Amino acid sequence: MAELQLPPTLTPLFDGLPRRVEVDAATVADALDELEERWPGLRDRLCEPGPALRQHIHVYVDRERAELDTKLEPRSRVHVVAAISGG
Amino acid sequence: MARTLLLIGTRKGAFVLESEDRRDWTLRGPLCESWPVYHAIHDASSGAMYAAAASEWHGSAVWRSDDLGETWALSSEGIGYGDDDPRKVSKVSSLAARNGRVLVGVEAPGIFQSSDGGETWSLLTTLAGQPGSELWDDPANQPPGHLGISALMLDGDDDARFWAIVQGVGSFETGDGGQTWTPRNKGLRADWPRPHEEVGFCVHRLVRSLSDPARMYQQNHVGVHRSDDGGESWFEITDGLPSEFGFAAAVHPHDRDTFYVIPLDPGHARCMPDGQAAVWRTRDGGEKWEKLTRGLPQQHAHLGVLRAAMAIDRHDTPGLYFGTSTGQLFASADEGDNWTEIADHLPSIWSVEVATVD
Numbered sequence: 001m002a003e004l005q006l007p008p009t010l011t012p013l014f015d016g017l018p019r020r021v022e023v024d025a026a027t028v029a030d031a032l033d034e035l036e037e038r039w040p041g042l043r044d045r046l047c048e049p050g051p052a053l054r055q056h057i058h059v060y061v062d063r064e065r066a067e068l069d070t071k072l073e074p075r076s077r078v079h080v081v082a083a084i085s086g087g
Numbered sequence: 088m089a090r091t092l093l094l095i096g097t098r099k100g101a102f103v104l105e106s107e108d109r110r111d112w113t114l115r116g117p118l119c120e121s122w123p124v125y126h127a128i129h130d131a132s133s134g135a136m137y138a139a140a141a142s143e144w145h146g147s148a149v150w151r152s153d154d155l156g157e158t159w160a161l162s163s164e165g166i167g168y169g170d171d172d173p174r175k176v177s178k179v180s181s182l183a184a185r186n187g188r189v190l191v192g193v194e195a196p197g198i199f200q201s202s203d204g205g206e207t208w209s210l211l212t213t214l215a216g217q218p219g220s221e222l223w224d225d226p227a228n229q230p231p232g233h234l235g236i237s238a239l240m241l242d243g244d245d246d247a248r249f250w251a252i253v254q255g256v257g258s259f260e261t262g263d264g265g266q267t268w269t270p271r272n273k274g275l276r277a278d279w280p281r282p283h284e285e286v287g288f289c290v291h292r293l294v295r296s297l298s299d300p301a302r303m304y305q306q307n308h309v310g311v312h313r314s315d316d317g318g319e320s321w322f323e324i325t326d327g328l329p330s331e332f333g334f335a336a337a338v339h340p341h342d343r344d345t346f347y348v349i350p351l352d353p354g355h356a357r358c359m360p361d362g363q364a365a366v367w368r369t370r371d372g373g374e375k376w377e378k379l380t381r382g383l384p385q386q387h388a389h390l391g392v393l394r395a396a397m398a399i400d401r402h403d404t405p406g407l408y409f410g411t412s413t414g415q416l417f418a419s420a421d422e423g424d425n426w427t428e429i430a431d432h433l434p435s436i437w438s439v440e441v442a443t444v445d
Contacts, residue, residue: 013120045148054144056144
């Protein structure tokens with residue numbers, strides 16, 4: 001199982017969504033599909049049409065910058081980060 | 088006892104103020120997880136509140152509250168042009184709701200509707216084929232602010248009739264629920280070249296009299312204008328005001344000839360002239376104007392008020408409310424004669440709406 005760490009701006013939007021979630025997924029996109037099934041509407045908060053990651057949402061897989069098609073290993077650590085921006 | 092609610096949309100969340108006498112107010116917020124809220128409304132027919140919000144991180148969504156703002160949930164299901172469309176929804180910017188239907192205007196310009204209280208949405212119209220739409224459909228050709236459909240205005244009786252403002256283009260009216268549209272900009276002024284006769288006007292705020300639906304007013308980028316035929320034609324009533332520029336406007340709910348604007352310096356400042364806060368009122372449909380300042384700051388008050396940031400209630404003696412880009416909220420319980428600051432230090436205020444609830 002890969003482990004996702006989600007940004008603190010996301011968790012208040014969905015009942016019961018924790019900061020850390022384990023998923024059984026082959027790619028980042030698959031992981032988001034799994035989250036979408038459990039928390040409908042979640043994918044739209046991270047992705048825009050294309051589909052693509054939103055401009056200010058960055059994903060890292062095992063510390064490397066990732067995109068939706070990046071592959072996950074069974075023990076991958078995935079960080080979903082709301083970019084440090086705004087004011 | 089009936090309570091007056093003010094719904095405030097700000098750069099960092101929605102706020103709700105509540106009062107039984109329109110003098111003592113309690114403030115709640117920030118709501119909607121402090122998302123930037125472009126417009127927040129109360130739907131009298133359902134009792135729900137809606138807030139159009141767009142997060143830089145998490146995209147656009149409409150928030151709904153069924154308990155007058157205590158708790159909120161959001162949805163954007165169906166709000167979007169699809170994976171293969173070059174147009175993107177950069178923000179949801181304007182709301183209207185009545186009788187089981189909620190409308191939200193977005194940028195790139197389009198209107199989405201919901202018939203299930205904002206849980207799911209579908210595209211109603213992009214006003215495709217209207218003169219000028221080839222320009223506003225170009226993602227690279229959006230005006231500063233990128234509001235898209237900057238306002239929606241419902242008819243008082245006919246659910247199929249409403250008006251939409253396309254930012255920087257003009258006003259359009261539909262009489263068939265959004266299937267067909269007619270530009271409503273005849274007689275307006277523009278100080279710039281326009282590729283089409285019927286559009287290319289910068290309508291900032293459109294309001295309509297409740298006592299005479301044929302009477303409309305608008306604050307335009309250039310001038311204040313009046314219509315006596317439901318928006319089919321317009322004539323200018325700017326004379327007597329200190330500036331032709333402004334954003335906000337309100338019409339008295341019981342007197343079609345009483346109308347309010349907040350003139351602003353048209354330059355980069357876009358603040359009230361001379362550092363003196365003032366609302367201007369006409370009692371005769373724009374023949375004469377009076378400057379209302381009692382209770383408003385008159386020194387070093389460089390206040391800006393945006394297009395959706397003034398509202399008027401429907402009490403026998405109506406109350407007026409406006410919010411500033413620097414987070415002050417002012418109220419008058421006597422048609423603008425006397426003003427009080429009822430909140431300060433809020434985030435930049437983008438919209439003010441008023442509702443009365445039991």
